[in-house]
Amino acid sequence: MVGNSTFSVIGADVVITGNISAKVDLHIDGRVEGDISCASLVQGESSAIHGAVVAETARLAGTVTGSIDARELVITASARVTGDISYETITIEQGGHVDGQCRHKSNAGHAAASALGNGTSGEDRPALLIAN
Known part of the structure; x- marks a missing residue:
């Protein structure tokens, strides 16, 4: 990184063995054997990541195992993902491959359950609350 x-x-x-933590945006065309944490991730088609990825936004075009x-995830047509995904918004282009569970991150359900205001533990709250 310069300046x-x-x-x-x-x-x-480039092949990196070890975890990457960055406060900046990353573009990865090489191979990473480790976890990645960054602001924004762009992965090239020939890239391979073997580890967990945590990012505000991610655009994946290569292979990810982990x-x-x-928050915002785009899986392009050339991407191959093996692992569980947690997201707020997701786009999977036709041809993109995901082998794992996808879970939507939603604070709305927790806020609605808290609005019940019964002062009891979360175990007594409904798992799903539907409001009109």
Whole structure:
């Protein structure tokens, strides 16, 4: 990273063994054997990630083996994901492959359950609350 750059690139010829934690956006064309935590992730088609991914936004085009936690997630047609996914918004292009469970992150359900205001533990609250 040079100066005030807010974007880092891991080239196609680079293999990283270990976890990556960055406050900047990452573009990965190489191979990562470890977990990734960053602001925004863009993965190239020839890239491979073997580990968990945590990012505000992620655009995946290569292979990911591991869990993904992203607020906004795009899985392109060339992507192959094996692992569980947690997201707020998701786009899976035709041809994109996901082998794992997808879970929507929603605070609305927790807020609605808290609005019941009965002062008891979460175990007594309904798992699903439907409001008109």
